[in-house]
Amino acid sequence: MTQSPLYSRIIGTGSAVPPDCVTNQELAGRLAARGIETSDEWIATRTGIRQRYFAAPEAMTSDLALTASKNALRAADIDLQSIDLIIIATSTPDFVLPSTACALQRKLGLRNHCIAFDLQAACTGFVYALTIADQFIRARACQTALVVGAEIFSRLLDFNDRSTCVLFGDGAGAVVLQASEQAGVISSALHADGRHTDILCAPGRVSGGAICGQAFVTMDGQAVFKLAVHLLEKVALEALDKARMSAAQIDWLIPHQANIRIMQGTCRKLGLPLERMLVTVDQHGNTSSASIPLALDEAVRDGRIARGHTIMIEGVGGGLTWGAAVIRF
Known part of the structure; x- marks a missing residue:
């Protein structure tokens, strides 16, 4: 007997940011103490960022993931023990090992021995994680998945490098997917294209219990910008073609919140009005794998995204990695 097609649907969203909100003006003051000159106008004009959140020294990535997950699970209104897959997209795990997903599993009190693992695809991480969870569900390998993007990127920042330290922030976003x-x-x-590993990276490694190499984020901003706009347009059209849809059928575009110029450039190339693009980069900065689910949750909770809407998520990040997905909410 032929089985009917199975899909995965988002049934709950959640997000979390640390309590320490750092405005551009405050950050400029901190940098001035180091002899680094910048201003609110300089940052906002080039990036669209007005503020970001930084985690406390004792906070863990799994702590942010826990709050976001609880919010998503509350919205989904399901039995916690029904979760049979956890994927956390992160570049800033709690530890070298075990995975942050296992730490989250423990903090949630999950006792059902579900699958749990981390995924590292930098800023494209959430798109990768959502796609993998969707494939698990379509293959009938699980029924309910918790997909999280969580980052404490502030710990990878060199605050003597104005070109990167003003860009990033900390946060987490989560969705519950169900068959x-x-x-x-x-x-x-x-x-992905590994030929571009060096234009956006944090090339440190652990050896002998110490960090070897450069553990701060470094970026060739111009190279990333040129590739990002081209690749995001191309992958968005690819995802639309697979869905047999046109860009005009997209109600909301949720790009990775990296830089307002990249986001606007991609939106225009798709022929979408800027009013149909969700923007939270001004509030959160670049939160890497957390940025898409953070923006999604905000728009769901304020009513902009409603059941039946068609959304597109897309991202590009270190690796280089890039990806897009078309989703009926």
């Missing part, structure tokens, strides 16, 4: 006969995640497209 459904109704289409949810309609299509996705994922890619």
Whole structure:
């Protein structure tokens, strides 16, 4: 007997940011003490960022993931023990090992021995994680998945490097995916090109119990910008083609919140009005894998995104990695 097609649908969203909100003006003051000159106008004009959140020294990535996950689970209104897959997209795990997903599993009190693992695809991490969770559900390997993007990027920042330290912030976003006969995640497209590893990286490693090499984020901003706009347009069109849809059918574009100029450039190339693009980069800065689910949760909770809306998520990050997905909410 032929089984009916199975899809995954988002049934709950959640997010979290640390309590320490750092405005551009405050950050400029901190940098001035180091002899680094910048200003609110300089940062906002080039990036669209007005503020970001920094985690306390004792905070863990799994702590932010826990708050975001609890909010998503509360919205989904399901039995916690029904979760049979946890994927955390992060570049800033709690430890070298075990995975932050296992730490989250423990903090949630999950006792059902579900699958739990971390995924590292930098700023594209959430798109990768959502796609993988969708494939697990479509293959009937699980029924309910918790997908999280969580980062404490402030710990990778060199505050003597104005070109990077003003860009990033900390936060987490989560979604609950559940098997459904109704289409949810309609299509996705994922890619990577390791030839560009050096234009956005934090090339440190652990050896002998110490950090070797450069553990701070470094970036060739111009190279990233040129590649990002081109790759995001291309992968968005690929995901739309797989979904047999046009850009005009997208109600909301949720790009990775890296830089307002990249975001606007991609939106225009798709022929979408800027009013249909979600923007939270001004509030959170670049939170890497957390940025898309943070923006999604905000728009769901304020009512902009409603059931039946079609959304597109897309991101590009170190690796280089890039990807997009078309989702019926």
